[in-house]
Amino acid sequence: MRFPGFSSLYGRIFAVFWLTLLVVVVTIVLLPNLDPRSQHTIQEQHLERMQNSAQEISQQISHESGPLQSKLQRFTERDRHQSLQLYFTTTDGEIITPHGRNKSLRNFITVADDPASPKQRLYGRWMIAGPFAVADQQQTILMYVARRWHQPPPFFVQILDKPFQLLLVTMLVSTPLLLWLAWAVSSPARRLQQAAERVATGQFKADPTLETGPKEFKQAGASFNQMVQAINQMISGQQRLLSDISHELRSPLTRLRMATALAQRKQGESKELSRIDTEAERLEKMISELLELSRMQVNSHEHQQTSDTCSLWYEMLEDARFEAEQNHKTLTCNTLEEWPISGNPNLLISALENVIRNAIKYGNDEIAVNFSEQSDMLSIVIDDNGEGVPDDELDDIFRPFYRVSTARDRSSGGTGLGLAITESAIRQHSGTITACRSPFGGLQVTIRLPLSR
Template identity: 80%
Template sequence: MKLPRFSSLYGRIFAVFWLTLLIVVVTIVLLPNLDPRAQHTIPEQQQKRFQDSAQSIANKISHDQGQLRNRLQRFTNHDRHKGFQLYFTTDEGEIIAPRGRNKALRNFITMADSPDAPKQKLYGRWMMAGPFALTYEQQTILMYVGRVWRKPPPFFIQILDKPLQLLLVTMLVSTPLLLWLAWAISIPARRLQQAAERVATGQFEADPKLESGPKEFKQAGASFNQMVQAINQMIGGQQRLLSDISHELRSPLTRLRMATALAQRKQGESKELSRIDTEAERLEKMISELLELSRMQVNSHELREHSDARSLWYEMLEDARFEAEQNSKEFSVSDLNEWPVSGNPNLLISALENVVRNAIKYGNDIIQVNFNVSENTLYIMIDDNGEGVPDDELDDIFRPFYRVSTARDRSSGGTGLGLAITESAIRQHSGTIEASRSPLGGLRITIALPLTH
């Protein structure tokens, strides 16, 4: 059976309710026709057999002698031991034979007293049928037939007679309907959840499928798509603004550096001109890194693909090993397996490279990179034995432009954006990054990235 489509969630709930109610009503309506305990007609073949028996008894008692009651009594004793009993009454309902009280017979007589329309009804395990007419000396005698009902009660009768079984059947009937309702509701709910998860990973894309299903989810999906479009417009405007600012800042910076170079040619080298050129170069580098951070936040969802840890970072780590050896530093990497990772390869490589090169730069002579997997998460720990970072500043080093007052300060020439770029890349891949004190005495950076299936 195919259920009709309803645009509203409440409409679907009401549909399930009314369909369940309809099944109950149909069952109640059909119950009297199926319940042997209710009065109903006798099958035609069986009815003819009973009528023939009544006619045969009428012929026999017409040739017998004695009182009518005694003549009929011998027929009431016939086949009694086989669970078969005959009853005889007057057309006014007075019992002629057998003698004694019979509640089932008296009750049945009040409901079935017309030989033109004999009926049958079950009393416990005793099926009563009749009446069938016998004619004797212009007197009408009614015959009723009682027999033991050896068939088991119909299944639905057994169910209706026991409340717990009735409750169980009701649950079994309603469960498929409720499962259909839950399935119908869960589809748009899962779509909305998946769309929210995509947005959480930086994929700001509208999904037309969200605007289907029940009316309530359709409205929520339309609002969600409008929100995503508004965010895209806002990010696009921000990107255009940063591009314009970059162009406007780089032009005077370029002219400033050209003017400094000309001044150095004419006047020779001087501390003042060298300082101007150094600061201009640092400012240009800062603008480039700031734009890189902005592009990373805007375009992190692009060029995503499935890869593995070894393919991503093996070559970069080998280059870092070579660089460390050139600086007479010990660089070690734990086993790098092919753990499945999904994301933008360039961003993931750049994120780990920034941390590793910082460790090489600021570590004294030992740098360690360790990989391990736990609960479907890849953990990467980068340790060095440098001066490290004060404990109260560990959470601040990922802020843009933040620099500590130790060896990692302005004298190093950094802009304070490297770890901010790394943190943004890791966060855009649903990961985390933390700083702590290393067992080697320097800084430990711990990166956690979810593995794909």
């Protein structure tokens, strides 16, 4: 009969089952030989001493006259007050002396009646051994020796006598095997879970360790790695396609603007030509932002690294503070600690920079950036005192090409991609971004990113 290979999960379960069964079988086989309450052979030194006693008794009663029971009586009375008791029976099992009903002796006589092969067995606190042949002038009788058992019962006997202890020992014996089996099953499952969590955070990397362990998990790990590679190739292909399209669209737009400039030079200024040039400029700016986004996102999931927030955003914040001063505005920021964060540095910098530059652009004269740690999450709150965004449009500002109907509209020259780019980058890093009314009167944007511990 063949069982699944040991590398298989079922094979390991079978191994634990058969190992446990082997322990039980060995225990059952060895138990009768180790349990003093079962019939077993006498140790050599005790056997020799008892045989010598039987010979001495034979010599003494052979030289005496009188009834057999009287001659044997003194041997039973002499040892009765000690931790040793002698019993004499006929070869038919009839007790000669001492008289009395001894159930243990009668039970032992039924299973041990051959002097050529003496046995012993424990009854309660007495160990009965025999029989030993004692020769008289007229007949042969059998001697049985009962000695008080001062040793405590063996450990396994105590366990078998108490169900609770038996259950406890069974649990102790089986627990290491079950723990090993649980580890063998859960270890590859944990590796698969960790790999799935990495993919959820945008780290599309194959993990060779997934293809180790039981056969079932090995196959699942290989399939998971193939899926990750397929997703990786699909994302890279889509991003490269977007980059190529954006790049190809810039050439005709450039030629269109050049043609518009030549027409204005020949025909002079006109509203129609100015409108064409304005829309072409906006379209070129939009394509430029798309091209920049695609360049940042091409293989961005392959450029993950762990850095601290201070080295990541310090220079960008200093540039933003300088830009705010040039626009006669104030940008304040609390102390930026060295919190560890994992992700694509370019995307993380661009995401926060878009929000801060929006606040500088639309705020009146005050912008505040606050960094804090909350339950292993980095919270970044950006406030400005501009006109803000209507409450019913707060969720829509992260949609691509969406513009609100107040000061943040088409006349400002925006394309509606800045916050969409930010939302996409934050989502790729398992973070969230929300907007609400700021205590300063303008817009408050809150970014939450997981810290890397």
